[in-house]
Amino acid sequence: MKEIIRAAVAILIICGVLFYVNNQLDKSSGRSGSDTISVYNWGEYIDPELVERFEEETGITVVYETFDSNEAMMTKIEQGGTSYDVAMPSEYAIEKMKENDLLIPIDHSKVPNLSNIDPYFLDLPFDPGNEYSIPYFWGTVGIAFNPKLLDGQTFESWEDLWDPSLKQEVILVDGAREVMGMGLNTLGYSLNTKDEQQLQEATDKLKTLSPNIKAIIGDEIVETMRRSEAAVALVWSGQAADIMYVNEDIDYAVPKEGSNLWFDNMIIPKTAANVEGAHKFINFMLDPEVAAQNADYVGYSTPNEQAIELMDPEVTGDERFYPTEEMRERLEVYKNLGLETLGKYNELFLEFKMDAQ
Amino acid sequence: MNRSSKLSKVYLALVFIILYTPIFYLIFYSFNSGGTMSSFKSFSLEHYKAVFADTRLIMILINTIIIALLSALISTAIGVIGAIGIVYLKNRKSRNALLSLNNVLIVSPDVIIGASFLILFTMVGVKLGFASVLISHIAFSVPIVVIMVLPKLQEMSSTLIDAALDLGASKREVLSRVIIPYIKPGIFAGFFLALTYSLDDFAVTFFVTGNGFTTLSVEIYSMARAGITLTINALSGLLFIVTLLLVLGYYFVTNRTKNPLRTGVPK
Amino acid sequence: MQNNTNRSYYLVPYFGWMMLFVIAPLVLVIYFSLFDLHGNFSFINYQNFFTSVYLKLTLSSFWYAFLITAFTLAIAYPTAYWLTKTKHKQLWLLLIIIPSWINLLLKTYAFIGIFGVKGPLNKLFESMGIGTQQILYTDFSFIFVSVYIFIPFMILPIFNSLDKMNPTLIDAARDLGSSTWTTFTKVIFPLTINGVKSGIQAVFIPSLSLFMITRLIAGNKVITLGTAIEQQFLVTRNWGMGSTIAVFLIMFMVIIMILTGQKDKGALSNEQIK
Numbered sequence: 001m002k003e004i005i006r007a008a009v010a011i012l013i014i015c016g017v018l019f020y021v022n023n024q025l026d027k028s029s030g031r032s033g034s035d036t037i038s039v040y041n042w043g044e045y046i047d048p049e050l051v052e053r054f055e056e057e058t059g060i061t062v063v064y065e066t067f068d069s070n071e072a073m074m075t076k077i078e079q080g081g082t083s084y085d086v087a088m089p090s091e092y093a094i095e096k097m098k099e100n101d102l103l104i105p106i107d108h109s110k111v112p113n114l115s116n117i118d119p120y121f122l123d124l125p126f127d128p129g130n131e132y133s134i135p136y137f138w139g140t141v142g143i144a145f146n147p148k149l150l151d152g153q154t155f156e157s158w159e160d161l162w163d164p165s166l167k168q169e170v171i172l173v174d175g176a177r178e179v180m181g182m183g184l185n186t187l188g189y190s191l192n193t194k195d196e197q198q199l200q201e202a203t204d205k206l207k208t209l210s211p212n213i214k215a216i217i218g219d220e221i222v223e224t225m226r227r228s229e230a231a232v233a234l235v236w237s238g239q240a241a242d243i244m245y246v247n248e249d250i251d252y253a254v255p256k257e258g259s260n261l262w263f264d265n266m267i268i269p270k271t272a273a274n275v276e277g278a279h280k281f282i283n284f285m286l287d288p289e290v291a292a293q294n295a296d297y298v299g300y301s302t303p304n305e306q307a308i309e310l311m312d313p314e315v316t317g318d319e320r321f322y323p324t325e326e327m328r329e330r331l332e333v334y335k336n337l338g339l340e341t342l343g344k345y346n347e348l349f350l351e352f353k354m355d356a357q
Numbered sequence: 358m359n360r361s362s363k364l365s366k367v368y369l370a371l372v373f374i375i376l377y378t379p380i381f382y383l384i385f386y387s388f389n390s391g392g393t394m395s396s397f398k399s400f401s402l403e404h405y406k407a408v409f410a411d412t413r414l415i416m417i418l419i420n421t422i423i424i425a426l427l428s429a430l431i432s433t434a435i436g437v438i439g440a441i442g443i444v445y446l447k448n449r450k451s452r453n454a455l456l457s458l459n460n461v462l463i464v465s466p467d468v469i470i471g472a473s474f475l476i477l478f479t480m481v482g483v484k485l486g487f488a489s490v491l492i493s494h495i496a497f498s499v500p501i502v503v504i505m506v507l508p509k510l511q512e513m514s515s516t517l518i519d520a521a522l523d524l525g526a527s528k529r530e531v532l533s534r535v536i537i538p539y540i541k542p543g544i545f546a547g548f549f550l551a552l553t554y555s556l557d558d559f560a561v562t563f564f565v566t567g568n569g570f571t572t573l574s575v576e577i578y579s580m581a582r583a584g585i586t587l588t589i590n591a592l593s594g595l596l597f598i599v600t601l602l603l604v605l606g607y608y609f610v611t612n613r614t615k616n617p618l619r620t621g622v623p624k
Numbered sequence: 625m626q627n628n629t630n631r632s633y634y635l636v637p638y639f640g641w642m643m644l645f646v647i648a649p650l651v652l653v654i655y656f657s658l659f660d661l662h663g664n665f666s667f668i669n670y671q672n673f674f675t676s677v678y679l680k681l682t683l684s685s686f687w688y689a690f691l692i693t694a695f696t697l698a699i700a701y702p703t704a705y706w707l708t709k710t711k712h713k714q715l716w717l718l719l720i721i722i723p724s725w726i727n728l729l730l731k732t733y734a735f736i737g738i739f740g741v742k743g744p745l746n747k748l749f750e751s752m753g754i755g756t757q758q759i760l761y762t763d764f765s766f767i768f769v770s771v772y773i774f775i776p777f778m779i780l781p782i783f784n785s786l787d788k789m790n791p792t793l794i795d796a797a798r799d800l801g802s803s804t805w806t807t808f809t810k811v812i813f814p815l816t817i818n819g820v821k822s823g824i825q826a827v828f829i830p831s832l833s834l835f836m837i838t839r840l841i842a843g844n845k846v847i848t849l850g851t852a853i854e855q856q857f858l859v860t861r862n863w864g865m866g867s868t869i870a871v872f873l874i875m876f877m878v879i880i881m882i883l884t885g886q887k888d889k890g891a892l893s894n895e896q897i898k
Contacts, residue, residue, distance in 0.1 A: 015426055076567070227737070368703070466853045501826060589727075
């Protein structure tokens with residue numbers, strides 16, 4: 001008994017000391033200012049230097065929190081109890097959040113830097129007139145492949161994934177929309193289809209890919225491809241950029257049948273406590289110099305025209321990551337399918353995964 | 358005897374090597390000047406410098422440790438009491454029912470626990486942050502403590518307690534002088550595994566946290582999309598070394614004071 | 625009786641915990657499971673559970689949970705047994721637990737590296753002349769990593785049961801001429817049965833709902849009920865179906881508890897002697 005009490009007391013003392021240390025750190029980092037905004041973003045999806053610069057320029061303290069999926073983020077904002085002022089969800093999440101009345105309209109007069117954004121990325125179907133969202137980064141879905149592991153094979157068509165020589169070589173990203181979309185695109189259908197017949201056909205088509213599938217994984221694709229562990233992977237362009245940053249052998253292609261065009265955007269959730277500060281932050285991130293530095297750090301494609309001017313032309317001239325307008329014609333943005341159809345997509349995807357075992 | 362002791366040493370060595378391999382792998386790459394765990398470029402301490410330069414990360418680490426220690430401590434107290442309560446239930450059916458309820462949180466996936474706790478907290482009006490995270494960690498650690506303490510309680514023969522009671526010990530004395538000392542290994546096992554639960558948890562914490570409060574797990578998981586930095590490796594390496602030193606230090610200090618008593622027992 | 629009131633007073637925190645964090649969420653989950661996507665009351669989710677996909681998932685979840693538990697036990701028991709024979713056994717035991725305090729996702733990433741085609745393990749295989757093997761995304765890697773995660777949960781209770789065992793019992797059995805094996809099966813193992821049971825509970829039950837490892841290490845070639853629930857909650861946002869699967873998962877757990885509880889003679893006989 002004595003030993004247990006002694007251990008308990010020791011733990012309490014340690015906690016007390018740690019509390020004190022944390023408080024001191026908190027004070028010294030000056031995070032307890034009165035004017036704060038809370039930013040909710042994917043991990044490692046912003047250059048921390050820019051956050052510091054924003055704090056210095058405006059005197060607003062930034063509390064930075066992270067999430068790992070759109071859906072989890074939405075659940076948090078929906079339930080309340082928190083006060084996020086700015087968040088960076090993907091476009092299909094914005095549609096849902098709009099439906100559920102979770103967003104505050106953005107006052108364009110407070111975001112003059114909006115004019116820096118390429119008009120192509122404004123006024124998109126998921127948010128007409130950019131009432132609620134401002135583009136942050138964008139990209140495509142395509143195939144990352146390692147020519148060194150393949151005999152000169154290229155991927156101009158989704159059909160190329162079905163090549164018998166790729167036995168156990170293909171990695172898919174674990175996303176129902178992405179994989180089902182690939183199946184639909186291969187057959188020439190829209191990746192927003194609600195037609196059950198087309199969905200079933202796509203599933204049957206996908207099932208014939210089973211022998212080629214090595215794994216269906218998430219963000220670990222990046223590490224796997226970097227190590228040249230697999231020859232081919234279905235990825236988001238951002239992941240492809242991350243892979244190529246380390247492994248220069250890898251190439252990336254968007255097949256000719258078409259694919260998905262995605263956006264991550266800045267929004268102000270209903271929970272915001274400092275709407276004024278949120279506008280300042282969004283405007284700051286749209287500054288050409290800031291956006292360029294951020295794009296350099298994160299490695300994704302920026303929609304900021306003026307920033308592109310400031311960046312290395314070798315990066316921004318790369319048509320794999322900055323496709324021309326003509327190439328973008330073939331791409332589709334995800335539409336909110338509604339819970340029922342989304343459920344159908346997931347069910348068929350699960351069926352496909354079970355089949356791939 | 359000799360052969361079996363050799364075999365046992367080889368076996369244990371193997372188990373320990375496997376347990377520590379991934380950790381040494383992580384530490385090895387924390388010295389990589391390249392930014393990733395895929396190819397080792399050259400030796401560098403830059404990631405360790407980055408750890409000390411990042412106050413936010415250090416604060417998150419301290420939060421994580423405080424939550425882990427406190428939640429393990431409190432859940433151990435609750436769990437021990439619960440286990441004692443369960444064992445001394447007369448009715449076997451209600452004992453089984455209680456044990457089943459006890460294990461509900463172990464079988465429930467974290468997403469469900471997290472979502473339902475979040476609903477609970479917002480309904481009651483608890484401000485999301487340190488308190489809600491601490492309470493949640495206590496909540497999901499209690500069952501593992503119960504499971505760890507139960508076998509010791511079941512092994513304890515009731516004659517021991519009866520004898521103590523016959524000798525005039527009060528209920529309280531029985532608890533503190535007989536029961537608790539006997540189940541002490543179970544209590545420590547429960548505490549350590551509650552620590553493990555707390556340090557590993559991502560999903561529940563994610564849902565119930567807010568207002569700037571984060572733990573290391575949440576931070577690491579949300580980094581996955583853009584790639585986990587080697588700073589985290591360096592941090593984990595440091596944490597591992599410090600823990601190891603603390604454990605070794607504590608063990609040898611307490612053992613030196615105890616040794617004279619122990620060596621008196623002939624083998 | 626003074627004794628009784630005294631006892632229930634001690635139990636307040638535990639039952640308070642149970643009401644707030646077990647019963648309340650349980651009621652919530654059952655409530656959610658009774659609504660379809662449009663918020664209408666219906667049993668459609670329960671009906672859907674009995675489609676082939678979910679039944680198949682249930683079977684495969686149980687099969688893998690069984691395999692994981694069996695291997696964990698097979699590895700943990702000798703470890704715990706020999707640990708009790710070492711000189712600084714408490715220290716060694718702590719050293720078993722320490723690795724579990726390093727973040728799981730990080731360790732999993734380490735395993736991805738170690739098991740990879742170009743990883744150190746395959747380098748070793750090559751130097752031994754076995755040749756490169758695909759280790760990642762197989763049943764083997766999945767079970768290996770799961771066992772790795774769960775091993776402390778099995779070793780601790782078994783160690784505790786073995787540790788305080790009266791050595792004279794074993795000596796007595798030996799003196800009576802029983803072989804090492806008989807001593808083990810007839811004397812040692814039955815005395816540690818409670819510890820083993822605790823270990824099995826601490827491993828089997830959570831491995832029914834494993835989800836992260838199924839993707840990271842098994843590449844979704846293993847899918848469990850936990851994966852399905854996670855998908856329903858986070859991707860489809862169909863909380864009704866997710867809750868329904870959870871209800872079944874909890875029911876399966878209760879059945880296991882009742883089945884293993886029946887053999888719970890050890891504690892019972894104590895009570896009966898009273």
